[in-house]
Amino acid sequence: MLGYVLRRVTIMIPTLLIISIISFVIIQLPPGDYLTSYAAQLRTMGDIVQQEEIDALRQRYGLGQPVYVQYFKWISGIILRGDWGQSMEWQKPVRDLIWERLALTMVLSGVSILVSWFIAIPIGVYSATHQYSIPDYILSIISFVGVGTPGFMLALVIMYVAMTAFGLNVGGLFSQEYLAAPWSWAKVVDMLKHLWIPVLIIALGSTAGSIRTTRANLLDELNKPYVETARAKGLPEGRLVWKYPVRVALNPFFSTVGWSLANLISGETLVSVVLSLQTIGPMMLRALTSQDMYLAGSFLLLLSTMTVLGTLISDILLAWVDPRIRMEA
């Protein structure tokens, strides 16, 4: 087991390096650079920007240099000094920007995932054990609608309803008066008042899918001989279902931890953009469109690291949860 983990970790290092090169090159692929997109954006708004200012900035950010020089500057900064470079758009070290938003992002996504599992698993189990009953049909319809509704659309609708019908303050995670205030009990309460909307929207999106997965997997398991045997031996139905087939049916949840980790950081991008949440998703999206390459590159690197790490964790978890899996070479 330990040898297996070690081997996997060693492979991760070159994988990540290659990913970093590819992502850096991809960011640079569109014509122009951050400054051309910045200048163009200003011109659309009718602002006047002097060419010498652009030239000065280009020299300052080293944008005139070849791509490989820029890449080595960036990657050596990360490896040697933990310096992720400067964001051009935010005029701030990338490290600070990511840290500022990381906690809030993790809270939001973490809570959403938990809420989603909390709703999806019992419903999925109920649906499977009561297959083709009226409640199963109703729940299936609802979850199909849920799978088909894009989160950002739901966000727009909920935001509109919350504002027009209930006069709630929407957009962002805090009311304006708490934005600049230091953390306090009142600020936490204010955050919770705002948090439920995004949590609900993000959770609902994945809940529907999870219900379907749980239901389908459990249905496969319920007909297997071991269930039959357990029932024949007189195990109460509830204990039987929860203890044996459900555990097996949950395998997909563990095998997708790999994506969930990355999702923790960027899964809520569209919803966050619509709701104006100060999380990592919207910042990454903007960094990509404005070619703010150190910021965008750092995000991509972070996400790939999370995915690679997550895959490892899910492999280990699976082996632990499911005794049928063996560690061989």
Next chain:
Amino acid sequence: MKRKVTRREFVRLSVVVSAGLVSACAKPAPTEVPQPTKAPVKATEAPTVAPTAVPEVPKEAPMLAELVKQGKLPPLQDRLPKNPWVAPVAESVGKYGGTIRRAFRGVSDRWGPTKLGDRGLAWFDRNLVMQPRILESWEVSEDAKVWTLHLRPGMKWSDGTPFTADDFVWSYENEWTNTDINPAPPGAYTTGSPRVMMAIEKVDDYTLRYKFAHPNPLFIYKVGRGGVPTPGHYMKQFHINLVDDKDALQAAAQKAGFNSWSEYYVDRNWWYMNPDKPSVMPWLAKNKLSEELFIMERNPYYFAVDPEGNQLPYIDKVTHRLFETPEVLNLWVTNGEIDFQARHMSMANFTLYKENEAKGGYKVFVGKSAGHLAMNINHTTKNKRLREFFQDRRVRIALNLAINRDEINELVFDGLYTPRQYSPLSMSPQYYPKASNAYIEYDPDKANQLLDEAGYTEKDAQGFRKWKDGSGEIISFTFEGTADTGTPDADAAEMVSKYLADVGIKATYKFVERSLYEEHYNANEIEAAWWGGDRTVVPLAPEAPIFRGTMIDRPWACAWGRWLADPSHPAAEEPPADHWIRKIWAYWDQISQEPNPDKQNELFFKILDIWAEEVPMLGVLGEAPAPIIVKNGFRNYLEGMPIDDTTGDEHLLNTETYFWEEPEKHV
């Protein structure tokens, strides 16, 4: 037309009235109100006012009066210059207090807070003529090479340090001419090509002389939002040449995440990233713009007073809140959470804003944007047949006459625009009706006749005209733009396309992504563009780049404009020796030597004569309305003002004079 003249008269009148108000004051007038003179060259002869002339009873914000009482702040007369700037008020003298809530899109969108707070050496009055602001007055020499600037004695930085000629000299020596900080010298202080830096001379503590190598008559426009020196007494701690411990500075720069001291210096020099840096703005940064709520609070040393001698600004605090998408901003607007904003307000949402006026407790003011809706036909396109077509004046006139501008205005824009060519706005000092109205009437018969005269007589079965080269192919070109399908601008483009088809010309509108558009015009791979022009409020200030064809993202003279800037560029091309664009350039050369503003205007009108004659673009609509959200009870900003970069967008009328009728309700 008539209505606009009345408005201008009114404006003129009200300035005179407010000037009268000052002189009628029992107290000695602090200074002359800048008269709306047409000749700012001979601005006021520095009125010598004794220190006692400052109002005996200090009039200042209650929060400052409190600080004075506690001994934490010197009394008002020690904070104001001896001869403070008297900011004209648009409506009335105001009340102290309150907050303005606004929104922004992140650090790269620093322009909202920046335009609100920037104070330059001079500024526009309501006739859009430059008047002294930080300066007490200025003079320019006959050859327009030497500018003498008079500062306001007793003016202070926001930390109480005197603001003198030494600050300018310090900035000149340590910043403007320092190639680590400014790889290219700042445009405002250079002339000629290649650029030559000016020389600076300190005459006394409050008088400076800027000496340029070439005539620089438009200099004052370049310091409307700038020209302010750096507070050397603070910034010297970040300058490698001025610190004793150079290693410590390098280490500090490294620690803050910068590669060199100069990057660190530049970062510390941004007012919105460094709340500690002293400034002369009406409000000072209280935190960094990279945060979700950017807060600005009043500058206790601000150098301006209202006509009754009350220190400005009236408003205590300005906040900018970060938003990610326009939808959220719109919800904030309709919910009454935005107090005063034009930036990011789109005409496409006009109805939404209007419908929610009562609910949100605000009014939508309509200002005039500098933008025009126009087709830039590329006279220098690489397509030879098309080039011949576009360069034929009869063709350009025909294409202009083929467009039914009134119909587009009514159908797409509810009649809110004005049919006109790309030209200075009617409120502009450079307004020239002849250019605005050239060939804007709808006359398809005349258009057909002109196209026939130009030799494009052969048509195919569908009525599309064919090229003259006998290839049998029909005339067809693409005009590209960044307005996406379904937007009003794209709808208007489709209509133009239809009108041109009616006279037998196939022009297709194509939406392109912005960076692709950039690629296209940079390589002169563009046949025509659907992007009008702005810079029409005071076109002289930004040096009329679109009228000269040198701003090639409006690519009507793409390769020629490039040639003027950089003859060696692969996409550059020299215009023919007898082409009329050379006359435009020749007139501009004269303007850039002419110190007299009236003569500058006359010469500019000659350029506009050429525009009226040659109609280089297919101008469709202009005087574009721009929505400004103004919360009820917010005063001293007027409807109908220009919304343009040159004149500071919604901040033209001196933000420091804006006030709340009931400040206590807007804390």
